Amino acid sequence: MTWFKENKFLAGLIAITALLAAVVSSSGLNSGKRLEEVKAEIETKKATLQKMKSLDPFPTNENAKDKEENLKTVIKSANEAREKLMAFRPAKLDNVSGKDFSENLSATVAKVKALFPGEDGLPSTFNLGFEDYAVGLPKEEATGILTYQLGALEYLFTELAEARVKEVLNLHRAKLPAENGEAWPDTIGAKPGARPRGARAPKTSRKGGGRGGRPKAPVEKLPPVAHRMPIELSFRAPEGSVRDFLSKLANSDQYFFETRLARIKNPSPIPTGGKSAAAAKPKEDAFGGDIDIIGDESDPKEEEPARKILDKVSGGDDLVVFIRADLLLFIDEQKFPELK
Numbered sequence: 001m002t003w004f005k006e007n008k009f010l011a012g013l014i015a016i017t018a019l020l021a022a023v024v025s026s027s028g029l030n031s032g033k034r035l036e037e038v039k040a041e042i043e044t045k046k047a048t049l050q051k052m053k054s055l056d057p058f059p060t061n062e063n064a065k066d067k068e069e070n071l072k073t074v075i076k077s078a079n080e081a082r083e084k085l086m087a088f089r090p091a092k093l094d095n096v097s098g099k100d101f102s103e104n105l106s107a108t109v110a111k112v113k114a115l116f117p118g119e120d121g122l123p124s125t126f127n128l129g130f131e132d133y134a135v136g137l138p139k140e141e142a143t144g145i146l147t148y149q150l151g152a153l154e155y156l157f158t159e160l161a162e163a164r165v166k167e168v169l170n171l172h173r174a175k176l177p178a179e180n181g182e183a184w185p186d187t188i189g190a191k192p193g194a195r196p197r198g199a200r201a202p203k204t205s206r207k208g209g210g211r212g213g214r215p216k217a218p219v220e221k222l223p224p225v226a227h228r229m230p231i232e233l234s235f236r237a238p239e240g241s242v243r244d245f246l247s248k249l250a251n252s253d254q255y256f257f258e259t260r261l262a263r264i265k266n267p268s269p270i271p272t273g274g275k276s277a278a279a280a281k282p283k284e285d286a287f288g289g290d291i292d293i294i295g296d297e298s299d300p301k302e303e304e305p306a307r308k309i310l311d312k313v314s315g316g317d318d319l320v321v322f323i324r325a326d327l328l329l330f331i332d333e334q335k336f337p338e339l340k
Contacts, residue, residue, distance in 0.1 A: 075338075082330075085225070088256040089330045093144035098137030101146060105130055108154050115161035122168050128153050129173025129231065142178035145329070149176070149229055152255045152327050156233070159252075163245035165237040169320070174230040184227050226256075226328040234322045242321055249325070261324040268317045 096104075109128050116122050127134050128150065138146055153173070160168065177184055237245070242264065249257055 085256070085330045086332065088328070089332060090148055093148055095140055095144040096147065098140055098143065101143040102133060102137055104147065105133060105150060108150055112154060112157045115157060116166070116168065118166060120167055123170060126171070129171050138179060139181060141181070142176065145176060145178050148329065149327060155252070155255055159248045160235065160245055163237070163241045163248065165235050165241050165245060167236045169234040169236060172232040176229060224331065226330045229327040229329065230324070231327065232322070232324050234320065236318045236320050238318055242319055256328045257325045258328055259323060259325045263322040265320045266317055267320055
């Protein structure tokens with residue numbers, strides 16, 4: 001203490017020097033930290049700019065304007081397609097009482113049965129896929145959509161009859177969510193992950209789906225354009241009737257059916273009718289064995305027209321056909337954004 005009292009000026013100078021050194025040191029550290037932050041910010045901006053340069057088109061005002069015009073064209077085409085699809089949607093889906101629906105169902109089943117008068121024309125317990133309502137009544141809030149589906153199934157069987165399909169082996173109609181008092185699984189307010197009854201769960205990868213087991217990037221789910229009502233149908237018919245019915249199903253202007261799966265099989269091991277049956281029948285050769293004669297022996301050079309190729313497979317036999325299709329109810333609320 002005595003030295004500081006005797007050398008006040010020098011002591012003060014030392015104290016001021018120490019304080020200035022601390023300030024300079026602190027300022028230097030802060031400057032270094034700020035310099036690192038500026039460098040990191042520059043690198044981030046460089047990476048962003050490089051990414052933008054790799055975009056096609058490059059985000060300039062001119063390209064943005066061209067992109068907007070292209071988007072307007074796409075939206076216009078989408079709205080035109082939507083109008084065509086909405087023509088398949090009924091004007092209204094009014095609910096009726098369960099009793100009224102049951103009476104309508106009974107009358108429709110009677111009309112369909114009249115189209116197939118043969119004893120084996122329809123399954124023994126046939127009720128147009130509404131077997132649950134042969135003795136019971138549906139929920140009233142489901143009768144509107146069920147009435148629409150009933151009309152579609154009547155149309156389907158009318159086309160089967162007009163195509164001269166004489167035997168329907170089976171019809172399975174997947175139950176609709178409304179029949180259980182539930183909303184469509186793809187509408188607002190529906191339970192997450194809900195699926196229509198009868199629909200299969202999507203396949204998942206054990207490794208997460210990406211390369212090397214890395215999880216895939218999340219994909220935004222596109223909004224649906226239609227609700228699906230699955231049906232499965234199997235019948236037996238000649239090749240011409242099968243072709244006629246499939247053409248009518250694909251070109252209907254009343255109901256929109258999306259065929260998900262179609263299997264066609266000839267149950268006979270070899271064709272049993274027509275020229276192809278004689279051609280496929282084994283004949284015994286001079287050595288006691290069997291040989292297959294292919295084609296017409298009377299004129300081996302004769303070329304059959306293309307329309308007879310399928311007959312070579314069916315040989316006049318009835319084919320067994322299985323079809324899995326969805327009746328689509330297009331969503332009226334789904335609209336595309338407008339760009340001004």
